[in-house]
Amino acid sequence: MALTKxxxxxxxxxxxxxxxxxxxxxxxxxxxxxxxxxxxxxxxxAISGAGITANTVANSAFQTxxxxxxxxxxxxxxxxxxxxxxxxxxxxxxNAGANVVISSNAPYTVDRWRAxxxxxxxxxxxxxxxxxxxxxxxxxxxxxxxxxxSLPATSVTRIWTNIEGLNVADLGFGTxxxxxxxxxxxxxxxxxxxxxxALTNYDEVRSYPFEYTISTxxxxxxxxxxxxxxxxxxxxxxxxxxxxxxxxxxSGTTQLGTAxxxxxxxxxxxxxxxxxxxxxxxxxxxxxxxLEEGSIPTSFEYRQYGTELALCHRYFxxxxxxxxxxxxxxxxxxxxxxxxxxxCVQNPVQxxxxxxxxxxxxxxxxxNAAYTVTSISGSGAVYGNNYGTEVAxxxxxxxxxxxxxxxxxxxxxxxxxxxxxSAEL
Amino acid sequence: MITYKLNxxxxxxxxxxxNRTDDNGQVWxxxxxxxxxxxxEYLEWVAAGNTPEPADE
Numbered sequence: 001m002a003l004t005k006x007x008x009x010x011x012x013x014x015x016x017x018x019x020x021x022x023x024x025x026x027x028x029x030x031x032x033x034x035x036x037x038x039x040x041x042x043x044x045x046a047i048s049g050a051g052i053t054a055n056t057v058a059n060s061a062f063q064t065x066x067x068x069x070x071x072x073x074x075x076x077x078x079x080x081x082x083x084x085x086x087x088x089x090x091x092x093x094x095n096a097g098a099n100v101v102i103s104s105n106a107p108y109t110v111d112r113w114r115a116x117x118x119x120x121x122x123x124x125x126x127x128x129x130x131x132x133x134x135x136x137x138x139x140x141x142x143x144x145x146x147x148x149x150s151l152p153a154t155s156v157t158r159i160w161t162n163i164e165g166l167n168v169a170d171l172g173f174g175t176x177x178x179x180x181x182x183x184x185x186x187x188x189x190x191x192x193x194x195x196x197x198a199l200t201n202y203d204e205v206r207s208y209p210f211e212y213t214i215s216t217x218x219x220x221x222x223x224x225x226x227x228x229x230x231x232x233x234x235x236x237x238x239x240x241x242x243x244x245x246x247x248x249x250x251s252g253t254t255q256l257g258t259a260x261x262x263x264x265x266x267x268x269x270x271x272x273x274x275x276x277x278x279x280x281x282x283x284x285x286x287x288x289x290x291l292e293e294g295s296i297p298t299s300f301e302y303r304q305y306g307t308e309l310a311l312c313h314r315y316f317x318x319x320x321x322x323x324x325x326x327x328x329x330x331x332x333x334x335x336x337x338x339x340x341x342x343x344c345v346q347n348p349v350q351x352x353x354x355x356x357x358x359x360x361x362x363x364x365x366x367x368n369a370a371y372t373v374t375s376i377s378g379s380g381a382v383y384g385n386n387y388g389t390e391v392a393x394x395x396x397x398x399x400x401x402x403x404x405x406x407x408x409x410x411x412x413x414x415x416x417x418x419x420x421x422s423a424e425l
Numbered sequence: 426m427i428t429y430k431l432n433x434x435x436x437x438x439x440x441x442x443x444n445r446t447d448d449n450g451q452v453w454x455x456x457x458x459x460x461x462x463x464x465x466e467y468l469e470w471v472a473a474g475n476t477p478e479p480a481d482e
Contacts, residue, residue: 239460336435353460358453377432379441380456389456392435422453424462 074296082301083167084245085311086112087185087289089138092128093318096415099125102142108424110140111312113161120155122148122277124249132287133186133220135300139287142249147280153252157277158268159286162202162425163243164314164352165236171229171293173201173242178229180295183245186288187212188220189276195284196248196259196273199227202241202425204266206233211259211270220285224297230262239352241425245291249284250277313349315425320361320409320418328407328419333364335399343407346388347421354380355421357391361410362419364393366403371395373407386423429467429477443467443477 032040071078091111100109103123106116115126122144129141142159151157172178181199189195192214200207208230212223236242248256248269257267276282288300303311319328329348333341341364347355355378362373375394383390393407409417427447432454434441445453445463455463471477 342435354456354458356453356455356461356463358451360451375444375452376454377442377444378454378456379432379434380454380458380461382434382437382439382441384456384458391454392432420453422463 074294080301080303081292081298082290082303083163083181083243084112084161084289084291085163085315086110086161086308087287087300088136088302088308089113089128089140089287090305091309091312092138093312093316094415094420095127096321097128098415099127101145102126103146108316109159110138111316113140113159115142115159116156117277118156119252120148120151120157120277122146122151122157122250124157124277126159129285131188131285133188136186136287139186139188139285142276142284144277144280144282147278147282148250149275149278151250151252151275151277153254155250155252156255156268157250157275158246158248160244160246160268161289162241163245163291164425165238165240165242168235168242169237173230173235174233176231178231179293180226180228182292182295182297183210183225183227184222184288184290184292184297184300185286186220186222187214188218188283188285189214190217190281190283191274191276191279192217193274194270194272195276196256196269198246198248198257198267198269200244200246200266200268201230201233201235202244203234204244205264206230206235206262207257207265207267208262209257209259209267209270211273220287222288226295226297228262232262232264243291245289247284247286248273250275310349313347314352315423317348317351317355317421318418321413321415323411323413325411326409328362328409331407333393333405333407335401335403335405337401338397338399339394341393341395341399341405341407342390343393344383344388345391345419345421347386350386351421351423352425353386353423354384354389355423357389358420358422359418361412361417362393362407363410364395364399364405364407366405369398370408371398427470429470429475431477431480433480440480 089110102115102117109126110128123146124144126142129139132139196211198207198209210225246268256269256271257263259270329346331343333343335341357378359376363370373393377392379390430444431440432442443455
C-alpha cells in the first residue's frame with residue numbers, strides 16, 4: 001500500500017524511517033525521529049515548486065532565537081547595519097541641491113560626501129539630484145563640464161566618504177580578526193563599461209580597488225561587492241577617520257591598481273577602468289550606498305530622516321535658510337564692549353570634535369536695535385568641547401557693555417544665510 | 426590665497442582659535458584642537474613655512 005500521509009501517531013512509534021517512497025514517485029531523504037520529538041534528516045531537504053504555502057508555518061515552529069542565531073552565524077547584524085551615513089543622499093545641508101563646482105578642489109557636496117578633481121584641468125559639477133530609482137528619492141549626480149582625455153599619472157577624480165573609527169572599530173581592520181564587508185549601491189551613467197572604486201584607510205596607505213560594470217546607459221543598476229577584511233595597516237578605532245570609500249571617475253595610472261586585492265599604497269580605482277572625466281557631459285549617479293559587515297549583502301537599511309540628519313550633525317550642522325529670523329539655539333550673549341558680545345553656541349548633538357565655525361548674515365539684537373555681525377571667532381581651545389563653544393560675535397559698534405543680547409540669522413532662504421559648525425573628517 | 430589670523434582668549438590671553446579666510450572670502454574660526462581636521466590643515470600650512478597673522482591685542 002502506498003504511503004500517502006505520515007500521521008502523528010506513526011511518528012510517535014517509529015524510530016527510523018529511511019528511504020521511503022511516497023506515492024510511488026517522490027523520494028525523500030533519510031529521517032530519524034527520536035523520542036523527544038526531534039526530526040533529523042540525513043541530508044539537506046530542498047523545497048521546490050510552490051514551496052511552503054504562505055502562513056502555514058506557525059510562529060511556534062520557530063524556537064526563540066532560532067532566526068537570530070542563524071543571522072548571527074551568517075554575520076548579518078540587525079539594526080544599524082549600514083556604516084555609510086547619508087547613503088541615500090537625502091541630507092544636503094550646505095547646498096540644498098545646488099551644483100557644486102569641482103575644479104582643483106575637494107568640497108563637500110551632500111552631507112558626508114566629497115568630490116575631488118586633483119592635478120588635472122578637468123571640471124565637473126556635483127549635486128543632489130531627484131533622479132533616482134525605486135525605493136529612493138535622491139541621488140548624487142556628477143556631470144563632466146570640462147573633459148580631460150590625457151590625465152596625468154597622479155591625477156584624481158573621485159567622489160568619496162570618510163568613516164569615523166568609532167563606527168567601524170568592531171570590524172577589526174588592521175588586526176588578525178578583520179571581518180569581510182559588503183558594499184552595495186545603485187549606480188547609473190550615461191556611459192557603459194567597467195567602472196571602479198576603492199576602499200582605503202583614512203591614512204591612504206592601504207587600498208582595495210574594486211570594479212563594477214554598468215551594462216545599460218542611463219539606467220540604475222544595483223551592484224554588490226564583497227571585500228575581505230584587511231589585516232594590515234593603521235585603521236583608526238577612535239574619533240579619527242578610519243575608512244574611505246571612493247568612487248573613481250577618472251584618475252591617473254599611479255592612482256589605479258589591481259582590482260580585488262589589498263595593496264600597500266593609495267589607489268582610488270582599478271587599472272584600465274572607464275574614465276568618466278574624459279567624456280564631456282557624461283553623467284554618473286549613485287544612491288543607496290551601504291557598507292555592512294559580512295559577505296552577504298542584505299537589503300538597504302532605511303533610517304528615519306531624523307536619525308540620518310542627526311548622524312550628519314555629528315560632522316556638520318547648518319543653522320539658517322528657513323526664510324525666518326532664526327535664533328541660534330536660543331543663545332544669549334553678553335556684551336563685553338561696544339563691538340563684541342560673547343555667548344555659548346550649543347551643539348544639538350555631540351559632534352565628533354570641537355567644531356570649526358563660519359557665519360554669514362548674522363545679527364545681534366535686543367528689543368531696540370539690530371547690529372550686523374561683521375565677524376565671529378570661537379574660543380574652542382579654551383572654552384569649547386564637543387557639546388558647545390563660546391563664540392565672540394563682533395559688530396562695528398553700538399553694544400552696551402554687560403547688556404544681554406540675542407544672536408539671530410537673518411530671514412533669508414538662500415545658502416548665504418548661515419552659521420556653520422564643522423567637525424568633518 | 427588662504428590666510429590665517431590667530432585669536433586670543435579675552436580672559437587668559439592665550440591663543441584659542443585661528444581664523445582662516447578662503448579664496449572666496451569665507452571666514453572659518455578654527456579651534457586649536459588636534460582632532461579638528463581644519464586645525465590639522467593649519468598645522469601643515471605652518472609646517473610648510475607659513476606664518477599666521479598675530480592676534481589683535
